[in-house]
Amino acid sequence: MLGSNLRLAYKVLLRRKFFTAVSLFGISFTLVVLMVAVAVLDHMLAARPPETRQERTLGLHFAFMKGKSWMWSSEPGFLLLDRYARGLPGVERMSIFTTAHDVPSYLGGTRINSSLKRTDGEYWKILEFTFLEGRPYTTEDVDQARFVAVINATSRGRFFGGAPAVGKTFEADGQRFQVVGVVPDVPRLREVPFADIWVPLTTAKSDSYRRDLMGDHKAIFLARSASDFPAIKDEFRARLKRVEFTDSHYDSMSAALETQAERTASALDVGPKRGFIGTDGQGNTHVGRFWAALGVLAVLFMLLPTVNLVNLNMSRIMERASEIGVRKAFGATSRTLVGQFMVENVALTLVGGAIGFVLAAVVLHALTASGLVAYARFEMNGRVFLWGLGLALVFGVLSGVYPAWRMSRLHPVAALGGGAR
Amino acid sequence: MIQLRGVEKVYRTDTIETVALTGVNLDVAEGEFISIMGPSGCGKSTLLNLIGLLDAPTQGQVALHGAPIGSYRDRDVAPIRNKEIGFIFQSFHLIADLSVVDNVEIPLLYRTLSAKERRSLALQALERVGLSSRVHHFPSQLSGGQQQRVAIARAIVGRPRILLADEPTGNLDSQMGDEIMAIVHDLNQREKTTVVMVTHDLLRAERTARTIRLFDGRQVN
Numbered sequence: 001m002l003g004s005n006l007r008l009a010y011k012v013l014l015r016r017k018f019f020t021a022v023s024l025f026g027i028s029f030t031l032v033v034l035m036v037a038v039a040v041l042d043h044m045l046a047a048r049p050p051e052t053r054q055e056r057t058l059g060l061h062f063a064f065m066k067g068k069s070w071m072w073s074s075e076p077g078f079l080l081l082d083r084y085a086r087g088l089p090g091v092e093r094m095s096i097f098t099t100a101h102d103v104p105s106y107l108g109g110t111r112i113n114s115s116l117k118r119t120d121g122e123y124w125k126i127l128e129f130t131f132l133e134g135r136p137y138t139t140e141d142v143d144q145a146r147f148v149a150v151i152n153a154t155s156r157g158r159f160f161g162g163a164p165a166v167g168k169t170f171e172a173d174g175q176r177f178q179v180v181g182v183v184p185d186v187p188r189l190r191e192v193p194f195a196d197i198w199v200p201l202t203t204a205k206s207d208s209y210r211r212d213l214m215g216d217h218k219a220i221f222l223a224r225s226a227s228d229f230p231a232i233k234d235e236f237r238a239r240l241k242r243v244e245f246t247d248s249h250y251d252s253m254s255a256a257l258e259t260q261a262e263r264t265a266s267a268l269d270v271g272p273k274r275g276f277i278g279t280d281g282q283g284n285t286h287v288g289r290f291w292a293a294l295g296v297l298a299v300l301f302m303l304l305p306t307v308n309l310v311n312l313n314m315s316r317i318m319e320r321a322s323e324i325g326v327r328k329a330f331g332a333t334s335r336t337l338v339g340q341f342m343v344e345n346v347a348l349t350l351v352g353g354a355i356g357f358v359l360a361a362v363v364l365h366a367l368t369a370s371g372l373v374a375y376a377r378f379e380m381n382g383r384v385f386l387w388g389l390g391l392a393l394v395f396g397v398l399s400g401v402y403p404a405w406r407m408s409r410l411h412p413v414a415a416l417g418g419g420a421r
Numbered sequence: 422m423i424q425l426r427g428v429e430k431v432y433r434t435d436t437i438e439t440v441a442l443t444g445v446n447l448d449v450a451e452g453e454f455i456s457i458m459g460p461s462g463c464g465k466s467t468l469l470n471l472i473g474l475l476d477a478p479t480q481g482q483v484a485l486h487g488a489p490i491g492s493y494r495d496r497d498v499a500p501i502r503n504k505e506i507g508f509i510f511q512s513f514h515l516i517a518d519l520s521v522v523d524n525v526e527i528p529l530l531y532r533t534l535s536a537k538e539r540r541s542l543a544l545q546a547l548e549r550v551g552l553s554s555r556v557h558h559f560p561s562q563l564s565g566g567q568q569q570r571v572a573i574a575r576a577i578v579g580r581p582r583i584l585l586a587d588e589p590t591g592n593l594d595s596q597m598g599d600e601i602m603a604i605v606h607d608l609n610q611r612e613k614t615t616v617v618m619v620t621h622d623l624l625r626a627e628r629t630a631r632t633i634r635l636f637d638g639r640q641v642n
Contacts (some may be wrong), residue, residue, distance in 0.1 A: 004530060008516075011516060015518060196540060322514050323516050328499070328502075329473070329475060330502065330503060330508070330531065330575070331500065410476045411476075413475050
């Protein structure tokens with residue numbers, strides 16, 4: 001019966017070419033937007049080099065310090081991370097690093113802006129960078145405060161014209177570093193591994209950062225397994241209660257260890273009730289709400305084209321009242337007819353989905369080529385395809401179920417007469 | 422085969438009540454060929470719809486093979502319509518987007534048959550009505566008489582024991598009408614299919630075993 005239904009669906013689509021074109025435009029446009037959004041999220045969140053062990057990695061990106069009348073929210077400082085986040089049970093490795101800062105370099109009188117990140121040696125053991133040449137700097141390099149650097153491919157091009165760079169030196173932010181390794185560009189949307197230049201933490205111009213509870217540092221934690229996350233988070237939360245404050249204006253500290261998805265939720269968590277979809281002031285995470293909110297947004301976005309498609313489907317179905325009457329007269333149940341019309345609608349949506357998939361690939365290619373997001377390579381892949389397929393199916397079902405139900409309720413006598421009753 | 426006892430059909434809207442049929446009692450024996458006659462609006466098609474379980478009586482009872490129809494719920498009557506009853510309509514009601522053979526297969530879609538079995542039965546039914554050479558044509562490529570023959574093939578493909586024909590020659594010229602009636606009579610005589618036919622044509626009614634006459638929703642014979 002499926003074959004017969006699909007053949008009929010094909011004929012019906014060809015019969016009213018204008019309606020079909022309008023329907024396909026609506027479906028494919030909607031799915032293009034959704035698939036591009038999915039591809040961007042996939043680019044931000046999926047495990048990919050150098051964040052290959054993301055499923056067992058937690059990050060500490062934000063802290064909130066409070067007193068009776070004072071509040072301070074920012075990235076945590078080195079002291080907080082070093083004193084209270086080291087040696088958490090279940091953590092295999094921990095790395096502390098700064099946020100990426102824009103720093104200037106001058107090359108032949110030309111200013112070059114780069115993003116520079118200062119890290120410890122463990123950073124290179126948790127993240128799995130592929131080295132185009134050379135090697136990472138080591139914990140010993142950091143301890144000895146050696147002025148060595150790892151740079152990305154773009155920086156190699158900027159500073160050395162793309163020639164081999166290991167052993168050569170360059171200046172950044174008024175300091176001179178010797179290149180020990182070169183890695184491929186990492187997209188800006190990958191917050192933890194992104195930078196143009198990585199140098200040891202200890203090369204900072206002052207060591208005052210070591211005394212700061214709040215500052216511009218972050219940390220990542222490689223757990224033995226994701227099942228250790230709750231215990232790690234609990235222990236860290238308990239340690240925060242014992243923080244010794246260096247500034248008497250403050251007496252409490254909150255900060256949360258977050259997965260990448262939780263971090264993204266927190267970063268997007270805006271509005272009057274912060275902590276609703278991300279991590280709240282008590283360090284509780286609500287990433288489930290984040291995914292639910294994305295789902296609701298997707299459904300809301302699909303709502304208008306769905307209503308349009310429902311209307312188009314209703315007029316198509318009423319044209320086919322006689323067919324409905326015949327099918328009922330010859331033994332079709334309402335349920336069978338709902339199935340038939342759902343198959344037709346899902347088939348239409350999948351055609352729209354296929355067009356949308358091709359268009360989304362074009363849009364993503366253009367987005368990548370535009371350089372709007374540094375080093376981003378937005379692309380269609382298996383995950384995005386499956387999401388697109390899922391969204392097309394949801395869209396097909398949403399827009400088909402009501403017309404199909406209405407149609408199945410037609411009285412056979414009225415349907416044979418060509419109208420509703 | 423078919424029994425109607427005290428059947429009444431009333432159509433109600435918010436403001437008006439229309440009695441389409443009242444006090445109809447009817448027995449049709451197995452293999453019988455009867456016709457229903459009467460002026461327009463007298464309830465002929467309503468009676469045919471009640472016999473075909475396309476509509477439920479407001480009062481009274483319809484029975485097939487001695488078994489009263491207790492429920493007119495979709496899932497209860499759809500299998501009976503599928504297995505026991507074949508319909509022929511005045512305006513053919515073929516699906517324009519489907520080929521002749523696909524149209525004929527429709528009743529078989531609602532049975533558990535393989536595609537091969539369905540195709541074989543549909544081709545047999547088309548051969549029975551003399552349309553073997555037109556199986557891949559579309560309805561719009563056929564004459565009115567040929568379209569009605571396709572409709573007959575569709576009605577008999579599931580080997581129903583009852584054939585309900587609502588003015589089957591009403592849209593055809595007399596020669597094509599005669600051809601169609603010859604097929605219907607042949608089905609009745611050779612295969613003992615019970616036929617109930619609504620017609621305005623006295624000559625065609627006289628060729629059936631019995632004629633039921635209706636006037637203003639009542640049996641008048």
